[in-house]
Amino acid sequence: MTEGQPLPRGFYLRDTVHVAERLVGKTLVRVRGRSRMEGKIVEVEAYKGDEDPASHAFRGPTRRNMPMFAEPGHAYVYFTYGNHYCLNVTTEPIGIAGAVLIRALEPLKGLHSMKRLRPIACDIELTNGPGKLTKALGIDRALNNVDMTKSGPLFIVDHESVGSLVQRSARVGIRKGTDRLWRFFLSDNPYVSRRS
DNA sequence: CTTACGATCATCT
DNA sequence: GATGATCGTAAGC
Numbered sequence A: 001m002t003e004g005q006p007l008p009r010g011f012y013l014r015d016t017v018h019v020a021e022r023l024v025g026k027t028l029v030r031v032r033g034r035s036r037m038e039g040k041i042v043e044v045e046a047y048k049g050d051e052d053p054a055s056h057a058f059r060g061p062t063r064r065n066m067p068m069f070a071e072p073g074h075a076y077v078y079f080t081y082g083n084h085y086c087l088n089v090t091t092e093p094i095g096i097a098g099a100v101l102i103r104a105l106e107p108l109k110g111l112h113s114m115k116r117l118r119p120i121a122c123d124i125e126l127t128n129g130p131g132k133l134t135k136a137l138g139i140d141r142a143l144n145n146v147d148m149t150k151s152g153p154l155f156i157v158d159h160e161s162v163g164s165l166v167q168r169s170a171r172v173g174i175r176k177g178t179d180r181l182w183r184f185f186l187s188d189n190p191y192v193s194r195r196s
Numbered sequence B: 001c002t003t004a005c006g007a008t009c010a011t012c013t
Numbered sequence C: 001g002a003t004g005a006t007c008g009t010a011a012g013c
Helices: A016-023 A111-117 A130-137
Strands: A027-032 A035-048 A075-080 A084-090 A098-109 A154-157 A166-169 A183-186
Touching: A016 A035, A016 A098, A016 A183, A027 A098, A027 A130, A035 A111, A035 A130, A084 A130, A098 A111, A098 A130, A098 A183, A111 A130
Parallel strands: none
Antiparallel strands: A027 A035, A027 A154, A035 A098, A035 A183, A075 A084, A084 A098, A166 A183
C-alpha cells in the first residue's frame, strides 16, 4: 500500500471485524474546499448484517442502510438522535451487509479548520466521539455513498508504524449484541471516546 | 468524577 | 408513535 494513496477496494472487501481491526491507526483525510483535514483513527466499531442485532442492516436492506449492502469502500453517513451524523466505511462483497463506524480521531492536520466547524476550548474534545468528529470535519448527508477509495472529499490512507497496542471491547451505545467484542481502539491514546 | 436527562428528527412499525 | 451506533449540560456524590 502506497503512503498517501487511498486504501484500495480490496482492503474493504473482506470480513468486517477484520477490516475494523486494521483500520485503527490509519489516517482519515477530509478535503473540504481549500482545507485539508487529517486525523488518525483511534477507535472503531464493526457492524454486520443478519447475525448482528445491533446493526442497521439486521432486518434486511432499506432505503437508509442501502450502502451497507452495496460496494465496499464507500461512506455510509446517517443522521441520528435528531442532532448528529455518524460516519461508516462499508465492507464485504456486494449483497453482504457490513460497515465500520469511525468513533474517534486524533487530529493531525487542519486543526484550525476543525475548530472553525466545531468551536471548543479543549483539543481533546474536538474529535473524541462519532458525532463530534463528523461535525469537526464537516461530514454530513452530502457525503453519504462517496467512494472512499478515490482521492476525493473523503478517504483513508495508510499510516506508518501503528506501534501502539490495539485493544478490543464490547461496542458502545447499543442494547443488543453486547456480547460481541467488535470495538477496537488504541489503548494508550487520549482521544479514545471512553475508557474501560 | 459520575450519572441523568433533554434535545430533536429520520426511519421503521 | 416509538426508538436510537450521541452530545452537552446540570446535578449529585
